[in-house]
Amino acid sequence: MKLSDTKATLSFSNGSPNVDLPVYQGSVGPDVIDIRKLYAQTGMFTYDPGFMSTAACQSAITFIDGDKGELLYRGYPIEQLATQCDFMETCHLLLYGELPNAEGKQKFSRNVTMHTMVNEQMQFFLRGFRRDAHPMAIMTGLVGALSAFYHDSTDINNPEHREVAAIRLIAKMPTLVAMAYKYSAGQPYMYPQNDLSYAGNFMRMMFATPCEEYQPIEVLVRAMDRIFILHADHEQNASTSTVRLCGSSGTNPFAAIAAGVACLWGPAHGGANEACLNMLYDIQRQGGVDKIGEFIKQVKDKNSGVKLMGFGHRVYKNYDPRAKLMQETCKEVLDNLGLHNDPLFKLAMALEKIALEDEYFVSRKLYPNVDYYSGIVQRAIGIPVSLFTAIFALARTVGWIAQLNEMIGDPEYKIGRPRQLFTGSTKRDIVPISKR
Ligand code: CMC
Numbered sequence: 001m002k003l004s005d006t007k008a009t010l011s012f013s014n015g016s017p018n019v020d021l022p023v024y025q026g027s028v029g030p031d032v033i034d035i036r037k038l039y040a041q042t043g044m045f046t047y048d049p050g051f052m053s054t055a056a057c058q059s060a061i062t063f064i065d066g067d068k069g070e071l072l073y074r075g076y077p078i079e080q081l082a083t084q085c086d087f088m089e090t091c092h093l094l095l096y097g098e099l100p101n102a103e104g105k106q107k108f109s110r111n112v113t114m115h116t117m118v119n120e121q122m123q124f125f126l127r128g129f130r131r132d133a134h135p136m137a138i139m140t141g142l143v144g145a146l147s148a149f150y151h152d153s154t155d156i157n158n159p160e161h162r163e164v165a166a167i168r169l170i171a172k173m174p175t176l177v178a179m180a181y182k183y184s185a186g187q188p189y190m191y192p193q194n195d196l197s198y199a200g201n202f203m204r205m206m207f208a209t210p211c212e213e214y215q216p217i218e219v220l221v222r223a224m225d226r227i228f229i230l231h232a233d234h235e236q237n238a239s240t241s242t243v244r245l246c247g248s249s250g251t252n253p254f255a256a257i258a259a260g261v262a263c264l265w266g267p268a269h270g271g272a273n274e275a276c277l278n279m280l281y282d283i284q285r286q287g288g289v290d291k292i293g294e295f296i297k298q299v300k301d302k303n304s305g306v307k308l309m310g311f312g313h314r315v316y317k318n319y320d321p322r323a324k325l326m327q328e329t330c331k332e333v334l335d336n337l338g339l340h341n342d343p344l345f346k347l348a349m350a351l352e353k354i355a356l357e358d359e360y361f362v363s364r365k366l367y368p369n370v371d372y373y374s375g376i377v378q379r380a381i382g383i384p385v386s387l388f389t390a391i392f393a394l395a396r397t398v399g400w401i402a403q404l405n406e407m408i409g410d411p412e413y414k415i416g417r418p419r420q421l422f423t424g425s426t427k428r429d430i431v432p433i434s435k436r
Contacts, residue, residue, distance in 0.1 A: 001058050008033045045419040061402055062235040069318035082325045087198055087228040094233055094402040115171035116192035119149040126183050135390040136265040138180040144258035154252035165253035166401045173394040178205035181387055199225040219336040220381050223329045230322040231392050233399025239263040243400040244407050245416040260400045261393045270392040276310035277375035277385050280344050289350045300360045310372030322370035330373045333380045345376050
């Protein structure tokens with residue numbers, strides 16, 4: 001970051017002296033006012049719940065221009081990555097800063113492939129869960145449990161440990177997600193098969209059984225790979241910030257990523273894909289397209305607590321570029337499977353059209369986000385709704401680990417420790433229990 005010629009001056013209406021604050025510029029995007037010394041200089045904190053105006057770190061990984069609807073991984077537009085690269089190249093880019101050449105890609109993919117198997121003990125750990133446990137509950141446990149199995153990669157301050165943990169996490173997430181699914185379905189686990197692509201291997205572990213091989217359909221494998229690319233990173237979102245905060249205490253990488261999985265589960269974040277499909281099912285059950293008007297009315301009624309899931313975003317105030325790519329994939333997959341008349345897709349398109357013309361959504365700049373169409377694609381592939389967020393977690397793992405490693409390597413990094421505006425009781429004495 002570069003120190004700007006401009007300074008910010010903070011003045012107070014009570015006559016306290018002005019405070020000059022340095023301003024820094026990044027390569028693109030808003031400048032930041034450096035308030036690190038504010039408390040020492042003024043005895044005051046800043047107040048910003050939800051980080052509406054606070055940059056918590058510097059990062060060179062992902063850039064979003066929310067007004068333009070632009071998303072760049074290491075400078076490359078998401079549209080180019082989704083159409084010209086695969087997930088392994090994207091992982092390499094996010095982790096190391098550059099796209100690999102052919103040889104580098106082969107080496108990286110091989111490295112990931114060599115780590116796809118999980119310790120055989122993991123399946124006994126799974127047995128402790130109820131069969132109807134939510135896959136994200138299982139994933140939170142399994143990812144955290146990795147730190148109990150891979151002791152040679154738990155020292156976050158050791159660059160070699162961090163590198164091996166990164167590769168292990170990327171490699172093992174598909175295996176764990178597929179195991180969570182097989183466990184809930186009561187089917188035997190399928191071991192990874194290393195001559196398949198990353199997405200192809202995942203789909204085989206999901207859909208093959210020991211009695212029947214799975215013949216991957218190329219267009220579905222491509223769709224899965226695209227889902228992975230589109231979800232791979234998204235700068236300082238809630239789960240990534242959770243991973244950074246958790247990792248800032250020096251905990252091991254597996255524990256930090258498990259914290260990210262837990263945060264992603266919420267319906268305002270990664271859980272939105274599951275919530276969105278359930279919302280579409282609900283509207284469908286109540287009468288489909290004819291009921292959209294009624295549903296929109298509920299959404300606009302603040303007391304109803306109903307939201308249009310898959311719409312709106314903290315950063316995008318324009319169409320989420322990932323939603324456009326996802327819609328494209330959705331059409332391709334449904335056409336390929338002969339499902340172009342899929343009623344849920346038609347309902348989603350009709351709902352989107354009505355919302356985009358409605359004053360409520362227009363004035364608040366609410367557009368479809370990545371989760372709006374991803375559920376329809378995953379459902380067409382045959383993935384159960386409850387597994388959607390686990391697949392998001394699988395894809396986001398590379399982003400989490402790239403951001404975590406970036407933080408550890410940043411000389412300015414400190415343990416994350418927000419401040420507060422205290423509004424509770426001031427100091428008081430305990431009244432003996434007999435007199436309370
Ligand atoms: N349906 C109806 N109203 C909405 C929606 C929605 N989906 N999203 C925002 N609003 C309204 C909100 O009520 C508020 O209205 P008002 O100004 O009258 O109070 C206004 O729009 C601004 O919303 P906000 O809640 O202040 O915005 P935020 O930045 O705090 O929240 C969000 C962003 C994504 C949590 C929210 O838009 C939302 O809950 N969307 C639905 C869930 C969803 O699709 N999440 C996936 C996000 S993308 C994938 C990911 O990164 O996880």
